[in-house]
Amino acid sequence: MAFSGNLSAKEKKRRLARIQEETEIRPPSQSQENDTEQKKLKTSEPATEGKQPSFIKERLKFFETLKTEHQLLSATYEKKNTSNAITVRMADGKTVEGEGWKTTPYQLAAEISQELAENTVIAKVNGELWDLDRPLEGDSTVELLTFENEEAQAVYWHSSAHVLGEAMELYYGGHLCYGPPVENGFYYDMFIEDRAVSSTELSALENMCKAIIKEKQPFERLEVSKNTLLEMFKYNKFKCRILEEKVNTPTTTIYRCGPLIDLCKGPHVRHTGKIKAIKIFKNSSTYWEGNPEMETLQRIYGISFPDNKMMKTWEKFQEEAKNRDHRKIGKEQELFFFHDLSPGSCFFLPRGAFIYNTLMDFIRIEEEIKGCLQFLQSVYSTFGFSFQLNLSTRPENFLGEIEIWDEAEKQLQNSLMEFGKPWKMNPGDGAFYGPKIDIKIKDAIGRYHQCATIQLDFQLPIRFNLTYVSKDGDDKMRPVIIHRAVLGSVERMIAILSENYGGKWPLWLSPRQIMVIPVGPTCEHYALQVSNAFFEEGFMTDVDLDDSCTLNKKIRNAQLAQYNFILVVGEKEKINNAVNVRTRNNKIHGEISIASAIDKLKNLKSSRTLSAEEDF
Known part of the structure; x- marks a missing residue:
C-alpha cells in the first residue's frame, strides 16, 4: 500500500530539487510582543533566520527513503498484476469499468466532467473517505463529495490545518501536537518551550499559509510501521505519545505536504492549491489533551473556503455575531453583569430577572403537554428556533447489560420515527448510564447550540432497587427514569436568546x-x-x-x-x-x-x- 499516484523519473527529479529549495525557506525575521493574557511567557524570535529546525530536513530524508521503497514494491506488484479489471458503481447508479490499483476517484470525476473533478473535495469509497488520487483496490461504490457535504468540509479544514501546521513549524520551530478540523474551521496546537504566540503574528502566519497554497503542494499518503514512525518522530515527544498510546495497529499512515510530514489518518484534498481562501484569526493557550498537569501548548485557529465569496460571507457573519454578543447586549440593556469574584456566574439585574422568571413560568405554564418531543417542539417553535435531533448511543465505558442498552436505544429510535422529524445517529455519545436524544437548536444567524436532552436512565432504578406495580398486578416491575432538560441552563439559554434576537426581544x-x-x-x-x-x-x-x-x-x-x-x-x-x-x-x-x-x-x-x- 503506497502513497497516492506513481511519479515519473522527471517528476522525481523535480520533487528532489524542491526538497532542497524547501530547506532554504526563511521565516519572518522577528516576532511581535506577546498578548496580555500570556504576558508571563516571553516572546522570542521565530525559527533561526536562514535555517529550518534540523528535524524538518531529517524527516524529509526519512520520508523520501520510505517512499522509494514503496515505489519499488508498487512497481513489483504492478508487474505481477498486469490485468485487474474492476467495476465501479457511482452514486447515481451508473457503473463504469476501471483498473485495480490504478484507477482513482479523481479520474472517474474527470471522465464525467472537468468541473466536477475540480469541485470534488474528497471521495467516499465503499462508505470510507478516500483520497481522490488514491487508487481503487477492487470493485467499489464511489461517491464524490463537494464542499457542501459536512464530511467534505471536515476534510477540507483538516487539510487546511496541515497548511497551518507547516507554516507554524517554519515560523516557530516548535513541536506540533494535534491539528484537527472543528465545527467551523480548524486549529493546530504546538509546544514552543517558554514561548507564547502573539496575536500580532497571525497575519504573518496567514501570509505564509497563502504562499504554501500557491505552491500547490500535493498531499502524499504513506503507510508505515509504528516502529519506523517512532524513529522518524523521535524529536517530538507528543507524536511519540500518540503513536504509543493511540495507535494499536502495526502500521499507520502519514501525510506529506511540502516540508511537513505528519501522523494522520487522512484523507486530504489533492493539493494545497485547492484551498482558495484562508484566514488565521485567533490564538490561545491550552494543555496537552486538556490536562492542566501536562505541558502548556499554543493553539492557533483558522478557517478556509473554496472561494472568496464564502470567506466574505463568513466575515460578515462574524461581525454580526460580534454585534449580537450576549455580554454586549446584557450590558446595554441592563440585563445582567459578571464579576471577577465569580467569573462563571451571571448576576441578574431587575430586567434580566424578569426574563429569567418569565422563562421559568413558561416551562411550568406547559408541563401538561404529553410527550417530551412534542413538548420540546412546542417550546422551541415559540422561540422561533428550528432544531436538529441526534440519537446518541452506547459509549465505550457504560454501565449495565448490552441487551438492556439495545432495547432502550430501540425505544428511542421508535420514538424518533413516530415523531416524524429528521434525525441523525450519533454513535458512542450516550451517557454512561443510558442512551439519549440530543437536540441542537439553530439561531437566527445559523449557529447551532446544544441545549435540550432526553435521556433514559435504567441504572439508578437498579441501584436504588426501585419497583412499581404494573397494571397487571406485578409489584416487581423496574421503572426507567427519563431525564429531560428543555432549556438546559436557564442562564445559558438567556445568553442564546439575547444573541438570537439581537436584543430585539419578542x-x-x-x-x-x-x-x-x-x-x-x-x-x-x-x-x-x-x-x-x-x-x-x-x-x-x-x-x-x-x-x-x-x-x-x-x-x-x-x-x-x-x-x-x-x-x-x-x-x-x-x-x-x-x-x-x-x-x-x-x-x-x-x-x-x-x-x-x-x-x-x-x-x-x-x-x-x-x-x-x-x-x-
Missing part, C-alpha cells in the same frame, strides 16, 4: 415592553397614569419625562432601546382616555383607547407571538 419575553412618552409637560401626569395602568396589568412599562429631549428624540431613544411599543400621549389622547401607538420598527398603529390597547397587548403576550408589533 413582546412576551421583553424586559422593555412599553415606553410611554408625553407630548409636553401638561401631559406628564396623564403619561404616569397610563404607565401605571399598563404596569398593573403585568407589563414592563417605563415613562420618559426628560424635558431636555424633543418628542422625536424620545421616540428614537425608545426605539433604540428596543421597547416593543411606544405609547405617545398628548392633549387629544388625554381627553379621549387613549394612547397613540407605534412600534420599535416605527410602524404607526394610531390612536386607540387604553382599555383596547391593554386587551390587545395581553392577548399578544399570552399567545407568545414573535410578531406582536406587526399583529397589534
Whole structure:
C-alpha cells in the first residue's frame, strides 16, 4: 500500500530539487510582543533566520527513503498484476469499468466532467473517505463529495490545518501536537518551550499559509510501521505519545505536504492549491489533551473556503455575531453583569430577572403537554428556533447489560420515527448510564447550540432497587427514569436568546415592553397614569419625562432601546382616555383607547407571538 499516484523519473527529479529549495525557506525575521493574557511567557524570535529546525530536513530524508521503497514494491506488484479489471458503481447508479490499483476517484470525476473533478473535495469509497488520487483496490461504490457535504468540509479544514501546521513549524520551530478540523474551521496546537504566540503574528502566519497554497503542494499518503514512525518522530515527544498510546495497529499512515510530514489518518484534498481562501484569526493557550498537569501548548485557529465569496460571507457573519454578543447586549440593556469574584456566574439585574422568571413560568405554564418531543417542539417553535435531533448511543465505558442498552436505544429510535422529524445517529455519545436524544437548536444567524436532552436512565432504578406495580398486578416491575432538560441552563439559554434576537426581544419575553412618552409637560401626569395602568396589568412599562429631549428624540431613544411599543400621549389622547401607538420598527398603529390597547397587548403576550408589533 503506497502513497497516492506513481511519479515519473522527471517528476522525481523535480520533487528532489524542491526538497532542497524547501530547506532554504526563511521565516519572518522577528516576532511581535506577546498578548496580555500570556504576558508571563516571553516572546522570542521565530525559527533561526536562514535555517529550518534540523528535524524538518531529517524527516524529509526519512520520508523520501520510505517512499522509494514503496515505489519499488508498487512497481513489483504492478508487474505481477498486469490485468485487474474492476467495476465501479457511482452514486447515481451508473457503473463504469476501471483498473485495480490504478484507477482513482479523481479520474472517474474527470471522465464525467472537468468541473466536477475540480469541485470534488474528497471521495467516499465503499462508505470510507478516500483520497481522490488514491487508487481503487477492487470493485467499489464511489461517491464524490463537494464542499457542501459536512464530511467534505471536515476534510477540507483538516487539510487546511496541515497548511497551518507547516507554516507554524517554519515560523516557530516548535513541536506540533494535534491539528484537527472543528465545527467551523480548524486549529493546530504546538509546544514552543517558554514561548507564547502573539496575536500580532497571525497575519504573518496567514501570509505564509497563502504562499504554501500557491505552491500547490500535493498531499502524499504513506503507510508505515509504528516502529519506523517512532524513529522518524523521535524529536517530538507528543507524536511519540500518540503513536504509543493511540495507535494499536502495526502500521499507520502519514501525510506529506511540502516540508511537513505528519501522523494522520487522512484523507486530504489533492493539493494545497485547492484551498482558495484562508484566514488565521485567533490564538490561545491550552494543555496537552486538556490536562492542566501536562505541558502548556499554543493553539492557533483558522478557517478556509473554496472561494472568496464564502470567506466574505463568513466575515460578515462574524461581525454580526460580534454585534449580537450576549455580554454586549446584557450590558446595554441592563440585563445582567459578571464579576471577577465569580467569573462563571451571571448576576441578574431587575430586567434580566424578569426574563429569567418569565422563562421559568413558561416551562411550568406547559408541563401538561404529553410527550417530551412534542413538548420540546412546542417550546422551541415559540422561540422561533428550528432544531436538529441526534440519537446518541452506547459509549465505550457504560454501565449495565448490552441487551438492556439495545432495547432502550430501540425505544428511542421508535420514538424518533413516530415523531416524524429528521434525525441523525450519533454513535458512542450516550451517557454512561443510558442512551439519549440530543437536540441542537439553530439561531437566527445559523449557529447551532446544544441545549435540550432526553435521556433514559435504567441504572439508578437498579441501584436504588426501585419497583412499581404494573397494571397487571406485578409489584416487581423496574421503572426507567427519563431525564429531560428543555432549556438546559436557564442562564445559558438567556445568553442564546439575547444573541438570537439581537436584543430585539419578542413582546412576551421583553424586559422593555412599553415606553410611554408625553407630548409636553401638561401631559406628564396623564403619561404616569397610563404607565401605571399598563404596569398593573403585568407589563414592563417605563415613562420618559426628560424635558431636555424633543418628542422625536424620545421616540428614537425608545426605539433604540428596543421597547416593543411606544405609547405617545398628548392633549387629544388625554381627553379621549387613549394612547397613540407605534412600534420599535416605527410602524404607526394610531390612536386607540387604553382599555383596547391593554386587551390587545395581553392577548399578544399570552399567545407568545414573535410578531406582536406587526399583529397589534
